[in-house]
Amino acid sequence: MDGFFDYVNTISPISDKAFMALKPNLKFVELKKGEFFVKAGEIASTIGFLTNGLVRAFFLNQEGREYSKQFFMAPSIIGAYTSLLNKQPARIAQQALTDCEIVVLDYKKLEQAYENFHDLERLGRRVAESYFMEKEQKELEMALLDADKRYLILRERFPKIENLVPQYHIASYLGISPTQLSRIRRKLMHS
The missing domain is CATH 1.10.10 (Arc Repressor Mutant, subunit A)
Structure with a gap:
Protein backbone atom coordinates (compact mmCIF):
# COMPACT_ATOMS: atom_id res chain seq x y z
CA MET A 1 0.00 0.00 0.00
CA ASP A 2 2.97 2.31 0.49
CA GLY A 3 3.65 2.13 -3.25
CA PHE A 4 0.13 3.48 -3.81
CA PHE A 5 0.75 6.37 -1.41
CA ASP A 6 4.11 7.18 -3.01
CA TYR A 7 2.64 7.06 -6.53
CA VAL A 8 -0.34 9.33 -5.83
CA ASN A 9 1.99 11.80 -4.15
CA THR A 10 3.90 12.12 -7.43
CA ILE A 11 0.62 13.16 -9.11
CA SER A 12 -0.64 15.43 -6.34
CA PRO A 13 0.46 15.23 -2.68
CA ILE A 14 -2.09 13.97 -0.18
CA SER A 15 -1.84 14.23 3.58
CA ASP A 16 -1.14 11.30 5.87
CA LYS A 17 -4.59 11.93 7.35
CA ALA A 18 -6.26 11.56 3.94
CA PHE A 19 -4.30 8.39 3.22
CA MET A 20 -5.23 6.91 6.60
CA ALA A 21 -8.90 7.65 5.85
CA LEU A 22 -8.63 5.78 2.53
CA LYS A 23 -6.44 2.92 3.73
CA PRO A 24 -9.18 0.76 5.33
CA ASN A 25 -11.06 0.85 2.00
CA LEU A 26 -8.11 -0.25 -0.14
CA LYS A 27 -8.07 -3.89 -1.25
CA PHE A 28 -5.27 -5.81 -2.90
CA VAL A 29 -6.41 -7.82 -5.95
CA GLU A 30 -4.52 -10.13 -8.28
CA LEU A 31 -5.67 -10.56 -11.86
CA LYS A 32 -4.37 -13.41 -13.94
CA LYS A 33 -3.45 -12.85 -17.57
CA GLY A 34 -6.68 -12.65 -19.58
CA GLU A 35 -8.92 -11.69 -16.64
CA PHE A 36 -10.89 -8.45 -16.72
CA PHE A 37 -10.71 -5.50 -14.37
CA VAL A 38 -13.78 -4.08 -16.12
CA LYS A 39 -15.98 -5.86 -18.66
CA ALA A 40 -17.85 -4.01 -21.38
CA GLY A 41 -21.53 -3.80 -20.45
CA GLU A 42 -21.05 -3.71 -16.69
CA ILE A 43 -21.34 -0.62 -14.54
CA ALA A 44 -17.97 0.13 -12.99
CA SER A 45 -17.77 0.66 -9.25
CA THR A 46 -14.04 0.61 -8.51
CA ILE A 47 -10.91 2.43 -9.47
CA GLY A 48 -7.53 0.73 -9.31
CA PHE A 49 -3.84 1.41 -8.88
CA LEU A 50 -1.91 -1.03 -11.03
CA THR A 51 1.19 -1.90 -8.99
CA ASN A 52 2.47 -4.66 -11.25
CA GLY A 53 1.60 -5.81 -14.76
CA LEU A 54 0.06 -4.57 -17.97
CA VAL A 55 -3.62 -3.89 -18.78
CA ARG A 56 -5.21 -2.93 -22.06
CA ALA A 57 -8.39 -0.95 -22.60
CA PHE A 58 -10.27 -2.05 -25.71
CA PHE A 59 -13.65 -2.09 -27.39
CA LEU A 60 -15.38 -4.12 -30.08
CA ASN A 61 -16.97 -2.68 -33.19
CA GLN A 62 -20.29 -3.97 -34.57
CA GLU A 63 -18.50 -6.70 -36.51
CA GLY A 64 -16.80 -7.91 -33.33
CA ARG A 65 -13.35 -6.59 -34.26
CA GLU A 66 -11.23 -5.45 -31.30
CA TYR A 67 -9.63 -2.01 -31.08
CA SER A 68 -6.99 -1.45 -28.42
CA LYS A 69 -7.57 2.05 -27.08
CA GLN A 70 -4.88 2.25 -24.39
CA PHE A 71 -2.23 0.30 -22.55
CA PHE A 72 -1.63 0.78 -18.84
CA MET A 73 1.75 -0.31 -17.52
CA ALA A 74 2.44 -0.26 -13.79
CA PRO A 75 2.47 2.07 -12.00
CA SER A 76 -0.80 3.46 -13.33
CA ILE A 77 -4.37 4.35 -12.37
CA ILE A 78 -6.95 2.15 -14.12
CA GLY A 79 -10.74 1.98 -14.23
CA ALA A 80 -13.70 2.68 -16.47
CA TYR A 81 -13.74 6.38 -15.69
CA THR A 82 -16.75 7.30 -17.86
CA SER A 83 -18.82 4.48 -16.35
CA LEU A 84 -17.80 5.57 -12.85
CA LEU A 85 -18.94 9.11 -13.55
CA ASN A 86 -22.18 8.50 -15.45
CA LYS A 87 -23.20 5.21 -13.76
CA GLN A 88 -23.82 3.69 -17.21
CA PRO A 89 -22.44 0.37 -18.52
CA ALA A 90 -18.81 0.55 -19.59
CA ARG A 91 -18.24 0.50 -23.33
CA ILE A 92 -14.52 -0.08 -22.99
CA ALA A 93 -13.22 -3.23 -21.30
CA GLN A 94 -9.96 -3.43 -19.35
CA GLN A 95 -8.16 -6.77 -19.50
CA ALA A 96 -4.92 -8.01 -17.93
CA LEU A 97 -2.32 -8.79 -20.60
CA THR A 98 0.03 -10.16 -17.91
CA ASP A 99 -0.54 -11.29 -14.36
CA CYS A 100 -1.35 -8.08 -12.48
CA GLU A 101 -1.44 -6.75 -8.94
CA ILE A 102 -3.90 -3.95 -8.26
CA VAL A 103 -4.85 -1.86 -5.24
CA VAL A 104 -8.60 -1.34 -5.62
CA LEU A 105 -10.84 1.33 -4.10
CA ASP A 106 -14.62 1.56 -4.23
CA TYR A 107 -15.30 4.77 -6.15
CA LYS A 108 -18.18 5.79 -3.85
CA LYS A 109 -15.77 5.69 -0.90
CA LEU A 110 -13.38 7.93 -2.81
CA GLU A 111 -16.17 10.39 -3.61
CA GLN A 112 -17.15 10.44 0.08
CA ALA A 113 -13.53 11.13 1.04
CA TYR A 114 -13.49 14.08 -1.40
CA GLU A 115 -15.96 15.82 0.94
CA ASN A 116 -13.49 15.75 3.84
CA PHE A 117 -10.13 15.95 2.11
CA HIS A 118 -9.60 18.58 -0.55
CA ASP A 119 -6.17 17.14 -1.32
CA LEU A 120 -7.92 13.94 -2.50
CA GLU A 121 -10.29 15.99 -4.62
CA ARG A 122 -7.30 17.78 -6.17
CA LEU A 123 -5.68 14.38 -6.82
CA GLY A 124 -8.83 13.20 -8.61
CA ARG A 125 -8.84 16.34 -10.74
CA ARG A 126 -5.17 15.92 -11.66
CA VAL A 127 -5.70 12.27 -12.65
CA ALA A 128 -8.63 13.35 -14.86
CA GLU A 129 -6.53 16.15 -16.38
CA SER A 130 -3.71 13.72 -17.08
CA TYR A 131 -6.05 11.30 -18.86
CA PHE A 132 -7.52 14.13 -20.89
CA MET A 133 -4.03 15.20 -22.04
CA GLU A 134 -3.07 11.59 -22.90
CA LYS A 135 -6.27 11.18 -24.90
CA GLU A 136 -5.67 14.41 -26.82
CA GLN A 137 -2.04 13.46 -27.49
CA LYS A 138 -3.06 10.06 -28.89
CA GLU A 139 -5.73 11.67 -31.10
CA LEU A 140 -3.16 14.11 -32.48
CA GLU A 141 -0.66 11.32 -33.10
CA MET A 142 -3.28 9.25 -34.93
CA ALA A 143 -4.26 12.21 -37.11
CA LEU A 144 -0.90 13.82 -37.76
Missing part, protein backbone atom coordinates in the same frame (compact mmCIF):
# COMPACT_ATOMS: atom_id res chain seq x y z
CA LEU A 145 1.78 11.12 -37.66
CA ASP A 146 2.44 8.21 -39.94
CA ALA A 147 2.39 4.67 -38.59
CA ASP A 148 6.21 4.48 -38.37
CA LYS A 149 6.34 7.48 -36.03
CA ARG A 150 3.41 6.22 -33.94
CA TYR A 151 5.19 2.88 -33.54
CA LEU A 152 8.40 4.58 -32.38
CA ILE A 153 6.43 6.64 -29.85
CA LEU A 154 4.75 3.47 -28.55
CA ARG A 155 8.15 1.80 -28.08
CA GLU A 156 9.42 4.85 -26.23
CA ARG A 157 6.36 5.04 -23.95
CA PHE A 158 6.24 1.29 -23.28
CA PRO A 159 9.79 -0.03 -23.78
CA LYS A 160 9.05 -3.69 -22.96
CA ILE A 161 5.61 -3.94 -24.52
CA GLU A 162 6.66 -6.00 -27.53
CA ASN A 163 7.83 -8.80 -25.25
CA LEU A 164 4.52 -8.80 -23.35
CA VAL A 165 1.77 -8.15 -25.88
CA PRO A 166 0.66 -10.00 -29.03
CA GLN A 167 1.50 -8.03 -32.15
CA TYR A 168 -2.15 -7.76 -33.19
CA HIS A 169 -2.88 -5.75 -30.00
CA ILE A 170 -0.05 -3.37 -30.85
CA ALA A 171 -1.22 -3.06 -34.46
CA SER A 172 -4.77 -2.35 -33.28
CA TYR A 173 -3.51 0.35 -30.89
CA LEU A 174 -1.58 1.96 -33.75
CA GLY A 175 -4.58 1.79 -36.10
CA ILE A 176 -2.83 -0.49 -38.59
CA SER A 177 -2.97 -4.14 -39.63
CA PRO A 178 -0.58 -6.76 -38.19
CA THR A 179 0.94 -7.04 -41.69
CA GLN A 180 1.68 -3.30 -41.76
CA LEU A 181 3.25 -3.58 -38.30
CA SER A 182 5.52 -6.41 -39.51
CA ARG A 183 6.64 -4.26 -42.46
CA ILE A 184 7.39 -1.29 -40.17
CA ARG A 185 9.37 -3.47 -37.78
CA ARG A 186 11.39 -5.01 -40.64
CA LYS A 187 12.08 -1.60 -42.14
CA LEU A 188 13.27 -0.17 -38.81
CA MET A 189 15.53 -3.17 -38.15
CA HIS A 190 17.27 -2.61 -41.48
CA SER A 191 17.70 1.14 -41.12
Whole structure:
Protein backbone atom coordinates (compact mmCIF):
# COMPACT_ATOMS: atom_id res chain seq x y z
CA MET A 1 0.00 0.00 0.00
CA ASP A 2 2.97 2.31 0.49
CA GLY A 3 3.65 2.13 -3.25
CA PHE A 4 0.13 3.48 -3.81
CA PHE A 5 0.75 6.37 -1.41
CA ASP A 6 4.11 7.18 -3.01
CA TYR A 7 2.64 7.06 -6.53
CA VAL A 8 -0.34 9.33 -5.83
CA ASN A 9 1.99 11.80 -4.15
CA THR A 10 3.90 12.12 -7.43
CA ILE A 11 0.62 13.16 -9.11
CA SER A 12 -0.64 15.43 -6.34
CA PRO A 13 0.46 15.23 -2.68
CA ILE A 14 -2.09 13.97 -0.18
CA SER A 15 -1.84 14.23 3.58
CA ASP A 16 -1.14 11.30 5.87
CA LYS A 17 -4.59 11.93 7.35
CA ALA A 18 -6.26 11.56 3.94
CA PHE A 19 -4.30 8.39 3.22
CA MET A 20 -5.23 6.91 6.60
CA ALA A 21 -8.90 7.65 5.85
CA LEU A 22 -8.63 5.78 2.53
CA LYS A 23 -6.44 2.92 3.73
CA PRO A 24 -9.18 0.76 5.33
CA ASN A 25 -11.06 0.85 2.00
CA LEU A 26 -8.11 -0.25 -0.14
CA LYS A 27 -8.07 -3.89 -1.25
CA PHE A 28 -5.27 -5.81 -2.90
CA VAL A 29 -6.41 -7.82 -5.95
CA GLU A 30 -4.52 -10.13 -8.28
CA LEU A 31 -5.67 -10.56 -11.86
CA LYS A 32 -4.37 -13.41 -13.94
CA LYS A 33 -3.45 -12.85 -17.57
CA GLY A 34 -6.68 -12.65 -19.58
CA GLU A 35 -8.92 -11.69 -16.64
CA PHE A 36 -10.89 -8.45 -16.72
CA PHE A 37 -10.71 -5.50 -14.37
CA VAL A 38 -13.78 -4.08 -16.12
CA LYS A 39 -15.98 -5.86 -18.66
CA ALA A 40 -17.85 -4.01 -21.38
CA GLY A 41 -21.53 -3.80 -20.45
CA GLU A 42 -21.05 -3.71 -16.69
CA ILE A 43 -21.34 -0.62 -14.54
CA ALA A 44 -17.97 0.13 -12.99
CA SER A 45 -17.77 0.66 -9.25
CA THR A 46 -14.04 0.61 -8.51
CA ILE A 47 -10.91 2.43 -9.47
CA GLY A 48 -7.53 0.73 -9.31
CA PHE A 49 -3.84 1.41 -8.88
CA LEU A 50 -1.91 -1.03 -11.03
CA THR A 51 1.19 -1.90 -8.99
CA ASN A 52 2.47 -4.66 -11.25
CA GLY A 53 1.60 -5.81 -14.76
CA LEU A 54 0.06 -4.57 -17.97
CA VAL A 55 -3.62 -3.89 -18.78
CA ARG A 56 -5.21 -2.93 -22.06
CA ALA A 57 -8.39 -0.95 -22.60
CA PHE A 58 -10.27 -2.05 -25.71
CA PHE A 59 -13.65 -2.09 -27.39
CA LEU A 60 -15.38 -4.12 -30.08
CA ASN A 61 -16.97 -2.68 -33.19
CA GLN A 62 -20.29 -3.97 -34.57
CA GLU A 63 -18.50 -6.70 -36.51
CA GLY A 64 -16.80 -7.91 -33.33
CA ARG A 65 -13.35 -6.59 -34.26
CA GLU A 66 -11.23 -5.45 -31.30
CA TYR A 67 -9.63 -2.01 -31.08
CA SER A 68 -6.99 -1.45 -28.42
CA LYS A 69 -7.57 2.05 -27.08
CA GLN A 70 -4.88 2.25 -24.39
CA PHE A 71 -2.23 0.30 -22.55
CA PHE A 72 -1.63 0.78 -18.84
CA MET A 73 1.75 -0.31 -17.52
CA ALA A 74 2.44 -0.26 -13.79
CA PRO A 75 2.47 2.07 -12.00
CA SER A 76 -0.80 3.46 -13.33
CA ILE A 77 -4.37 4.35 -12.37
CA ILE A 78 -6.95 2.15 -14.12
CA GLY A 79 -10.74 1.98 -14.23
CA ALA A 80 -13.70 2.68 -16.47
CA TYR A 81 -13.74 6.38 -15.69
CA THR A 82 -16.75 7.30 -17.86
CA SER A 83 -18.82 4.48 -16.35
CA LEU A 84 -17.80 5.57 -12.85
CA LEU A 85 -18.94 9.11 -13.55
CA ASN A 86 -22.18 8.50 -15.45
CA LYS A 87 -23.20 5.21 -13.76
CA GLN A 88 -23.82 3.69 -17.21
CA PRO A 89 -22.44 0.37 -18.52
CA ALA A 90 -18.81 0.55 -19.59
CA ARG A 91 -18.24 0.50 -23.33
CA ILE A 92 -14.52 -0.08 -22.99
CA ALA A 93 -13.22 -3.23 -21.30
CA GLN A 94 -9.96 -3.43 -19.35
CA GLN A 95 -8.16 -6.77 -19.50
CA ALA A 96 -4.92 -8.01 -17.93
CA LEU A 97 -2.32 -8.79 -20.60
CA THR A 98 0.03 -10.16 -17.91
CA ASP A 99 -0.54 -11.29 -14.36
CA CYS A 100 -1.35 -8.08 -12.48
CA GLU A 101 -1.44 -6.75 -8.94
CA ILE A 102 -3.90 -3.95 -8.26
CA VAL A 103 -4.85 -1.86 -5.24
CA VAL A 104 -8.60 -1.34 -5.62
CA LEU A 105 -10.84 1.33 -4.10
CA ASP A 106 -14.62 1.56 -4.23
CA TYR A 107 -15.30 4.77 -6.15
CA LYS A 108 -18.18 5.79 -3.85
CA LYS A 109 -15.77 5.69 -0.90
CA LEU A 110 -13.38 7.93 -2.81
CA GLU A 111 -16.17 10.39 -3.61
CA GLN A 112 -17.15 10.44 0.08
CA ALA A 113 -13.53 11.13 1.04
CA TYR A 114 -13.49 14.08 -1.40
CA GLU A 115 -15.96 15.82 0.94
CA ASN A 116 -13.49 15.75 3.84
CA PHE A 117 -10.13 15.95 2.11
CA HIS A 118 -9.60 18.58 -0.55
CA ASP A 119 -6.17 17.14 -1.32
CA LEU A 120 -7.92 13.94 -2.50
CA GLU A 121 -10.29 15.99 -4.62
CA ARG A 122 -7.30 17.78 -6.17
CA LEU A 123 -5.68 14.38 -6.82
CA GLY A 124 -8.83 13.20 -8.61
CA ARG A 125 -8.84 16.34 -10.74
CA ARG A 126 -5.17 15.92 -11.66
CA VAL A 127 -5.70 12.27 -12.65
CA ALA A 128 -8.63 13.35 -14.86
CA GLU A 129 -6.53 16.15 -16.38
CA SER A 130 -3.71 13.72 -17.08
CA TYR A 131 -6.05 11.30 -18.86
CA PHE A 132 -7.52 14.13 -20.89
CA MET A 133 -4.03 15.20 -22.04
CA GLU A 134 -3.07 11.59 -22.90
CA LYS A 135 -6.27 11.18 -24.90
CA GLU A 136 -5.67 14.41 -26.82
CA GLN A 137 -2.04 13.46 -27.49
CA LYS A 138 -3.06 10.06 -28.89
CA GLU A 139 -5.73 11.67 -31.10
CA LEU A 140 -3.16 14.11 -32.48
CA GLU A 141 -0.66 11.32 -33.10
CA MET A 142 -3.28 9.25 -34.93
CA ALA A 143 -4.26 12.21 -37.11
CA LEU A 144 -0.90 13.82 -37.76
CA LEU A 145 1.78 11.12 -37.66
CA ASP A 146 2.44 8.21 -39.94
CA ALA A 147 2.39 4.67 -38.59
CA ASP A 148 6.21 4.48 -38.37
CA LYS A 149 6.34 7.48 -36.03
CA ARG A 150 3.41 6.22 -33.94
CA TYR A 151 5.19 2.88 -33.54
CA LEU A 152 8.40 4.58 -32.38
CA ILE A 153 6.43 6.64 -29.85
CA LEU A 154 4.75 3.47 -28.55
CA ARG A 155 8.15 1.80 -28.08
CA GLU A 156 9.42 4.85 -26.23
CA ARG A 157 6.36 5.04 -23.95
CA PHE A 158 6.24 1.29 -23.28
CA PRO A 159 9.79 -0.03 -23.78
CA LYS A 160 9.05 -3.69 -22.96
CA ILE A 161 5.61 -3.94 -24.52
CA GLU A 162 6.66 -6.00 -27.53
CA ASN A 163 7.83 -8.80 -25.25
CA LEU A 164 4.52 -8.80 -23.35
CA VAL A 165 1.77 -8.15 -25.88
CA PRO A 166 0.66 -10.00 -29.03
CA GLN A 167 1.50 -8.03 -32.15
CA TYR A 168 -2.15 -7.76 -33.19
CA HIS A 169 -2.88 -5.75 -30.00
CA ILE A 170 -0.05 -3.37 -30.85
CA ALA A 171 -1.22 -3.06 -34.46
CA SER A 172 -4.77 -2.35 -33.28
CA TYR A 173 -3.51 0.35 -30.89
CA LEU A 174 -1.58 1.96 -33.75
CA GLY A 175 -4.58 1.79 -36.10
CA ILE A 176 -2.83 -0.49 -38.59
CA SER A 177 -2.97 -4.14 -39.63
CA PRO A 178 -0.58 -6.76 -38.19
CA THR A 179 0.94 -7.04 -41.69
CA GLN A 180 1.68 -3.30 -41.76
CA LEU A 181 3.25 -3.58 -38.30
CA SER A 182 5.52 -6.41 -39.51
CA ARG A 183 6.64 -4.26 -42.46
CA ILE A 184 7.39 -1.29 -40.17
CA ARG A 185 9.37 -3.47 -37.78
CA ARG A 186 11.39 -5.01 -40.64
CA LYS A 187 12.08 -1.60 -42.14
CA LEU A 188 13.27 -0.17 -38.81
CA MET A 189 15.53 -3.17 -38.15
CA HIS A 190 17.27 -2.61 -41.48
CA SER A 191 17.70 1.14 -41.12
